[in-house]
Amino acid sequence: MNALEPSAPPAAIRLTSLSHGGGCGCKIAPGVLSEILKNSSNLPGFNLPPQLLVGIETADDAAVYLLNDEQALIATTDFFMPIVDDPYDFGRIAATNAISDVYAMGGTPIMALGLVGMPINVLPLETIGAILRGGQDVCRDAGIPIAGGHTIDSVEPIYGLVVLGLVHPSRVKKNSGAKAGDVLILGKPLGVGILSAALKKEMLPPAGYARMIEVTTQLNKPGIALAALDGVHALTDITGFGLAGHSLELARGAKVQISLDWSLMPLIAGVRELAAQGCITGASGRNWQSYGTEVTLPGAFAEADKALLSDPQTSGGLLVSCSPDAAAQVLEIFHAQGFAEAAIVGEVREGSGVSVY
CATH class of the missing domain: 3.30.1330.10 (PurM-like, N-terminal domain)
Incomplete structure (x- = not known):
């Protein structure tokens, strides 16, 4: 030159x-x-x-x-x-x-x-x-x-x-406040860790990246209004330990069982397919090794779904434990503040650990 x-x-x-x-x-x-x-x-x-x-x-x-x-x-x-x-x-x-x-x-x-x-x-x-x-x-x-x-x-x-x-x-909402009989509501869909793994492998399409940014930069402001509801007994946010890990903290703190209905779980579009293609973080496996013995899974639970259960969520959603009669108002607060995929994902039962059905 x-x-x-x-x-x-x-x-x-x-x-x-x-x-x-x-x-x-x-x-x-x-x-x-x-x-x-x-x-x-x-x-x-x-x-x-x-x-x-x-x-x-x-x-x-x-x-x-x-x-x-x-x-x-x-x-x-x-x-x-x-x-x-x-x-x-x-x-x-x-x-x-x-x-x-x-x-x-x-x-x-x-x-x-x-x-x-x-x-x-x-x-x-x-x-x-x-x-x-x-x-x-x-x-x-x-x-x-x-x-x-x-x-x-x-x-x-x-x-x-x-x-x-x-x-x-x-109005302090401790993770130890969950009560047997409560309904569980999740504010954001799961799958951020899967998307991040796909990004590192250069397998994440532009639409997937845009969705990842949208989910991870949405402030969990509904927590302020949720705290004012007497029917809301516990709050936590789902982050690095994954849904199973932070649900387990809720279960241990309140001495209850967290039961998750996997068929109701909101997932970011495409993450199950990416997980099946091997886009899984190392943290997901480390999470499962740490607490998997305290999580009960249904028969024939897919490996991709298991990875999503322990997938580290960066800036994930709020998990709310509330009385059944407060569930509609909790969902209304989420939806009014732009959390369109907030959904009931399970219930709190007598017992211990985390159960997926």
């Missing part, structure tokens, strides 16, 4: 190529996490303050601290490596996912702090800026500022938020 000729622009760096796992699929497997926490929980003899309404006891979505008779503070954090290659979309997904835990406790977010780890010598500054802009735009939609944060130079790209929220103490 002539020295005077301009060189070709450098190829765009795929964000997913810089991370060993993406989105909520990065989470430590639940079985491994349980072993870690056994050796790192609060020191013996340390008395937890009575104002701490929710801590780590039942693996709930966020911590809740009583401020006064009218207000309790919700505190949570979430961050992960890229699940998509578009930096702006990555920022939006990470921020939506982090804010979700406040909604899952029934609260209203009030502000966030950014958590940023980037390979400064690898990624262009414009790319990093686009990630942060995506997060800022989601926070603007949630009505909150990013009021500060922390940055480091890291080997893999990492982005997320610390999020604070407020809730009336009487």
Whole structure:
């Protein structure tokens, strides 16, 4: 090439190529996490303050601290490596996912702090800026500022938020509140992990990518209105441990059985076929190894469906446990706020573990 000729622009760096796992699929497997926490929980003899309404006891979505008779503070954090290659979309997904835990406790977010780890010598500054802009735009939609944060130079790209929220103490929705006889309602369809695996394998069509972004950037705002309903007994959001894993947390916390009707389960279009073609995340298998012995499946349950049951959901939907007479109102709240696929997916029974029928 002539020295005077301009060189070709450098190829765009795929964000997913810089991370060993993406989105909520990065989470430590639940079985491994349980072993870690056994050796790192609060020191013996340390008395937890009575104002701490929710801590780590039942693996709930966020911590809740009583401020006064009218207000309790919700505190949570979430961050992960890229699940998509578009930096702006990555920022939006990470921020939506982090804010979700406040909604899952029934609260209203009030502000966030950014958590940023980037390979400064690898990624262009414009790319990093686009990630942060995506997060800022989601926070603007949630009505909150990013009021500060922390940055480091890291080997893999990492982005997320610390999020604070407020809730009336009487409206805190713990995952331990589910009651036998309740109806279970899921706010978003399953399959985000399957789509992310297909994206990495370059098997995801444009329509599938667009649907993935649509699902993962939809804020779980219905949690605020759901918390005001007396008939809503428990809320949680479905993220990295998959539907089975987070249902199991609900079951353990409330000492009940979570029974899921698979025929009613909302799925993102095409994910069952992609799973059958091998588009399954490594986190799905790790999840199943951690808790599969506590999940009862029907005979001849397809491997693709089993993968969907443990599929890590990045920025997944709310799972609601409510009295049967509140179910119609819960669905009405979801549908009115744009969650068209929200559906009844099962019931809460006496017993333990998770049962699929």
